[in-house]
Amino acid sequence: MDFRLLRYFVAVAEELHLARAAERLGIEQSPVSRAMRDLESQLGVQLFDRSTRLTRLTWAGQVFLGECRRVQATVEQAPRPRRRVSV
Amino acid sequence: MDFRLLRYFVAVAEELHLARAAERLGIEQSPVSRAMRDLESQLGVQLFDRSTRLTRLTWAGQVFLGECRRVQATVEQAPRPRRRVSV
DNA sequence: TGAGGTTACGCCTATCGTAATAATG
């Protein structure tokens, strides 16, 4: 689990739309779809309710989104030695 | 910057010895050495005082170590959906 | 049947391990 999956997940969770999330991330749909699958697999939890479309976050997904935001905030708020780190 | 470099750095910062840090991480010295170089390059900051050995953290290194621990704590303390995630 | 998501496939980069090389104490 790295910052990449975390960023991807936040984008998807907020957009609930792979194409828009992908656009926001500057990559294609395909890797985003795979990333979500991998993430759910790693966590052993389903993060989204899906029909064909992503309808909403599961409860686990909501909890995880909260965690991700905490992590991102921690990383971003931290005082940097000299330069900012791109997460 | 991902959790990998963060983990490597914490190990090295705590051990101040590449071989021990590498052992702790379950990999070889070589990638750890490269990781520290890459990290310093990314941050634009020297993290260690080095002679041939790593003698100690620079001030920037100490600050960064603090940040890393905060991030790790955030990740680890977060309530997990079902399963624990290995950072 | 069209909008949205997934899978297949090949490419490319990043990371690893082995091993050789430097440096200093």
Add this chain to the structure above:
DNA sequence: CATTATTACGATAGGCGTAACCTCA
């Protein structure tokens, strides 16, 4: 000269894009 760190090099895994394919409203 022994210990520790770095560099060189080849192998491999993982992430990406393109494009084909599936699925439900």
